[in-house]
Amino acid sequence: MKLVAVNGSHRGRAGNTAIMVDAFLRGARLAGAETIDICLAEKEIGHCRACKACWFATPGRCVLADDMSGIAQALTGADLWVWATPLYFDNVSSMLKTFIDRLMVFGSPGWTRDEAGECRHHTSLAPTRLMLIANCGYPERSHFQVLSHWLARHARNLGVAVAGEIYASEGALLRDPAEELRPAVAGFLRSVETAGREIAAGLEISAQTREKLAQPFIPAEAYIRGVESYLDALLKKPLPARPAENQSCPSIKQS
Numbered sequence: 165m166k167l168v169a170v171n172g173s174h175r176g177r178a179g180n181t182a183i184m185v186d187a188f189l190r191g192a193r194l195a196g197a198e199t200i201d202i203c204l205a206e207k208e209i210g211h212c213r214a215c216k217a218c219w220f221a222t223p224g225r226c227v228l229a230d231d232m233s234g235i236a237q238a239l240t241g242a243d244l245w246v247w248a249t250p251l252y253f254d255n256v257s258s259m260l261k262t263f264i265d266r267l268m269v270f271g272s273p274g275w276t277r278d279e280a281g282e283c284r285h286h287t288s289l290a291p292t293r294l295m296l297i298a299n300c301g302y303p304e305r306s307h308f309q310v311l312s313h314w315l316a317r318h319a320r321n322l323g324v325a326v327a328g329e330i331y332a333s334e335g336a337l338l339r340d341p342a343e344e345l346r347p348a349v350a351g352f353l354r355s356v357e358t359a360g361r362e363i364a365a366g367l368e369i370s371a372q373t374r375e376k377l378a379q380p381f382i383p384a385e386a387y388i389r390g391v392e393s394y395l396d397a398l399l400k401k402p403l404p405a406r407p408a409e410n411q412s413c414p415s416i417k418q419s
């Protein structure tokens with residue numbers, strides 16, 4: 165099985181999303197998958213110009229000469245595409261969305277209808293399955309409602325099946341959690357790895373793994389108190405010339 169992950173975090177490999185992607189790909193490799201890990205923050209990808217030259221003038225070829233052509237090659241023939249993103253204003257990051265718009269090159273002008281009679285474009289390139297990994301700053305999992313709904317629509321538009329979705333709220337704890345939170349975060353990442361193994365074996369994420377993935381690292385009230393004291397401390401200090409790369413909140417502790 166060939167699996168391609170595309171990480172749309174603007175913080176790239178230093179971000180919280182990357183920690184989840186790493187764990188997932190580790191698990192997939194344990195199940196024998198060939199994995200490709202693409203970080204959009206390291207790429208130049210221009211906005212789709214909506215010129216549709218890739219459909220009419222030069223079918224299958226985009227007018228933009230940037231890193232999308234290499235990514236398109238990597239996506240070709242993959243069994244699974246994994247989109248990964250931080251939640252930005254209840255949606256995918258703009259970097260991930262810019263990349264997704266460029267998937268136009270795999271479509272064609274003609275329409276088809278799915279089993280429910282809904283129209284969509286023919287696509288020349290579709291993996292058998294698509295999944296989503298995301299994390300967010302707030303503690304409640306309800307913040308992923310839009311992403312979950314969007315994933316179902318996006319997969320249907322592409323004509324592919326949803327393989328699974330993995331979400332982490334309290335995302336600030338993923339990188340360098342306080343000592344007492346390390347077991348909870350490590351346990352979560354082990355479950356992300358298990359999900360990678362299950363998916364790469366051609367299965368769904370098991371009910372047992374999904375249940376573990378849905379557990380918060382820390383009760384919401386303790387997380388909120390920790391974020392508040394972290395922000396208080398930060399705002400009292402003179403502002404740094406540029407924000408720290410590492411957004412973790414070391415003051416968040418189990419209480």
Ligand SMILES: Cc1cc2nc3c(=O)[nH]c(=O)nc-3n(C[C@H](O)[C@H](O)[C@H](O)COP(=O)(O)O)c2cc1C
Nearest residue numbers: 173175179180181250251252253254300301302335
């Ligand atoms: C522009 C922007 C918008 C954000 N919007 C939300 C949001 O709507 N809900 C939320 O819970 N977190 C939001 N966050 C927080 C990020 O989802 C969170 O910090 C996440 O851990 C970042 O992942 P990363 O380190 O991979 O970039 C936002 C952050 C940024 C920079």
